[in-house]
Amino acid sequence: MALLIYTPIHDADEWAETLGAQLPDLDIRVYPNIGDPADIDMALVWKPPVGFLAGFPNLKFVHSFGAGVDGILADAKYPRQVPLARVVDAGLANGMAEYVVLHVLRFHRQVQAMQFNQRNKTWKWLPPVDASERTIGIMGMGALGAVAAKRLTDFGFQVVGWSRRLKAIEGVASFHGEDQLEGFLRHCNVLVCLLPLTPQTTGIISRRTMSLLPRGAYIINAGRGGHVVEADLLHALDNDYLSGATLDVFAEEPLPEEHPFWTHPKVTVTPHNAADSIPALVVPQIVENIRRCREGRPLLRVVDLKVGY
Numbered sequence: 001m002a003l004l005i006y007t008p009i010h011d012a013d014e015w016a017e018t019l020g021a022q023l024p025d026l027d028i029r030v031y032p033n034i035g036d037p038a039d040i041d042m043a044l045v046w047k048p049p050v051g052f053l054a055g056f057p058n059l060k061f062v063h064s065f066g067a068g069v070d071g072i073l074a075d076a077k078y079p080r081q082v083p084l085a086r087v088v089d090a091g092l093a094n095g096m097a098e099y100v101v102l103h104v105l106r107f108h109r110q111v112q113a114m115q116f117n118q119r120n121k122t123w124k125w126l127p128p129v130d131a132s133e134r135t136i137g138i139m140g141m142g143a144l145g146a147v148a149a150k151r152l153t154d155f156g157f158q159v160v161g162w163s164r165r166l167k168a169i170e171g172v173a174s175f176h177g178e179d180q181l182e183g184f185l186r187h188c189n190v191l192v193c194l195l196p197l198t199p200q201t202t203g204i205i206s207r208r209t210m211s212l213l214p215r216g217a218y219i220i221n222a223g224r225g226g227h228v229v230e231a232d233l234l235h236a237l238d239n240d241y242l243s244g245a246t247l248d249v250f251a252e253e254p255l256p257e258e259h260p261f262w263t264h265p266k267v268t269v270t271p272h273n274a275a276d277s278i279p280a281l282v283v284p285q286i287v288e289n290i291r292r293c294r295e296g297r298p299l300l301r302v303v304d305l306k307v308g309y
């Protein structure tokens with residue numbers, strides 16, 4: 001039996017080498033060198049083509065390269081009886097917390113305005129705002145959101161979180177469910193999206209929800225591009241309702257050359273690298289699941305296919 005690796009973005013050979021070093025007896029097939037599809041019983045994938053995984057009749061489990069699984073479940077032909085595991089890793093959570101803190105601090109310390117002033121050679125003092133006067137709201141208080149929230153409290157920000165179920169995180173006010181979304185949004189001077197992309201969260205940052213934010217709010221989206229209605233965001237930025245946005249993920253990636261986000265004065269674009277799976281850190285948890293699969297034991301970090309994350 002063999003493990004298949006398919007990814008359009010990672011260095012598949014590096015991952016195969018790191019896995020092989022820990023499991024020397026593992027037969028690893030890197031796409032397109034699959035051999036007989038019947039040999040494949042495990043797959044490590046990122047954004048596989050529609051119908052691809054359904055072509056392996058003996059598949060016992062699928063592992064995502066990352067935390068998100070939307071690029072796998074977007075395939076309506078995904079074999080639903082096959083468990084899907086994802087990455088939950090302290091390194092990934094650290095990376096994401098750094099990204100969130102970095103861009104919250106850029107907003108808080110008015111870096112965008114100072115860069116604009118510098119371009120115009122304008123020496124202008126900007127009145128300071130104490131961190132305790134800013135509320136940072138995190139949508140998605142899971143493995144990534146909870147760590148970022150905690151780090152932000154260390155800077156003295158007010159931090160609020162929104163999730164499907166109630167959370168108890170020290171220093172972070174918890175809002176949950178559809179009914180509490182409006183109350184949550186009304187607090188957020190910065191709205192950070194760290195949600196998974198599911199049918200319930202698609203388009204959640206829209207004209208309606210942005211209108212519930214305080215005027216001058218800032219958006220950081222490191223969840224998925226599909227969370228944001230891009231035309232609505234541009235409208236809110238151009239009408240000075242929002243002060244700016246940092247965007248790491250987009251409806252279409254790579255972001256097309258002609259997209260207005262590239263040159264928008266209030267938008268910071270990063271290339272979907274807020275947090276990345278580092279092979280040396282993440283491979284041990286994939287190895288653990290491979291061992292469990294071989295021994296018929298329950299897998300870890302399995303996605304609930306009914307809710308899609």
Ligand code: NDP
Pocket residue numbers: 066067068069088092139140141142143144145162163164165166177178194195196197198200201222223224248249272273274275276309
């Ligand atoms: P988790 O599954 O651990 O957390 C997801 C959070 O979202 C949970 O708090 C969950 O609520 C909440 N949630 C899900 N659906 C809803 C809903 N309908 N309403 C309210 N809250 C909801 O995921 P991770 O934290 O590990 O990752 C989150 C996402 O971050 C990934 O799916 C991926 O899209 C993105 N990501 C982006 C990266 C980047 O580089 N840009 C890197 C890694 C991940 P509850 O806790 O109640 O279940």
Ligand code: OXD
Pocket residue numbers: 065066067068069087275276277
């Ligand atoms: C992601 C990841 O889900 O890189 O974007 O883990």
